Amino acid sequence: MKQIKHSSDRARSTPQAISPGPRGRSSAVDLRGEKTRARLVEAGLRLFGRHGPDGVTTRELASEAGVNLAAIPYHFRSKEGVYVAVAQSIVERLGGELVRVAERVNASLSQSQRRPRSELIGLLLELMTSMLRTICLSQERTLVGMFVIREQMQPSDAFNVLYDGFMRPVGAAYANAIAALRGLPADDTRVGIEVQMLVGQVLMFCIGRETLLRRLRWKQLDENHIREIERVMEQVVGQQFAGAR
Numbered sequence: 001m002k003q004i005k006h007s008s009d010r011a012r013s014t015p016q017a018i019s020p021g022p023r024g025r026s027s028a029v030d031l032r033g034e035k036t037r038a039r040l041v042e043a044g045l046r047l048f049g050r051h052g053p054d055g056v057t058t059r060e061l062a063s064e065a066g067v068n069l070a071a072i073p074y075h076f077r078s079k080e081g082v083y084v085a086v087a088q089s090i091v092e093r094l095g096g097e098l099v100r101v102a103e104r105v106n107a108s109l110s111q112s113q114r115r116p117r118s119e120l121i122g123l124l125l126e127l128m129t130s131m132l133r134t135i136c137l138s139q140e141r142t143l144v145g146m147f148v149i150r151e152q153m154q155p156s157d158a159f160n161v162l163y164d165g166f167m168r169p170v171g172a173a174y175a176n177a178i179a180a181l182r183g184l185p186a187d188d189t190r191v192g193i194e195v196q197m198l199v200g201q202v203l204m205f206c207i208g209r210e211t212l213l214r215r216l217r218w219k220q221l222d223e224n225h226i227r228e229i230e231r232v233m234e235q236v237v238g239q240q241f242a243g244a245r
Contacts, residue, residue, distance in 0.1 A: 094141070098134055109180055
């Protein structure tokens with residue numbers, strides 16, 4: 001990346017991105033603030049989602065973000081700092097959506113009256129479909145799914161951010177719904193295993209996205225396709241818990 005020379009030491013020490021100027025010439029853009037940070041986080045999601053932290057260099061990260069290499073230590077200290085910041089961004093942007101659904105489900109389950117099985121299954125499906133739409137609906141969100149799945153397989157400091165941010169509260173809502181259906185305590189081993197199974201079924205639409213598209217001859221996952229998946233999901237989960245309680 002071409003560097004722009006400046007006459008002062010202060011200018012030389014400022015992390016900058018090089019953006020196209022008139023007629024293709026390069027011009028320096030001062031990106032010390034949140035814009036630089038946001039660019040690095042967005043680039044981090046794209047690159048880390050596809051290649052993992054070990055498959056991305058700091059130079060590649062800076063190039064993808066369109067910023068000077070010095071912006072990484074300036075804002076995050078290291079590439080690993082960017083990686084953790086990506087996890088924090090996932091929690092802030094998408095985790096909140098999932099947690100709000102989980103809180104609604106828990107509030108409904110906490111009501112004193114005994115709910116019919118169909119309503120309990122409906123609450124469980126609400127959790128599953130919210131995860132499907134939040135993580136798997138678009139290509140960008142598929143990268144989120146890939147990031148989360150990689151942290152499951154090779155946990156780093158980012159895993160604690162993801163777990164505390166949304167995995168734990170959402171998983172607790174799943175457990176409460178399943179426990180109500182099975183007539184078991186929420187911390188029962190069987191309940192925990194069923195939570196893992198159901199969450200895994202949803203995440204498969206992220207990691208198996210291309211297989212699904214090719215198998216069904218879909219060009220992309222649009223709203224109609226998502227609704228079709230939800231209809232089948234409702235049938236399968238209904239059958240799974242048909243004999244519950």
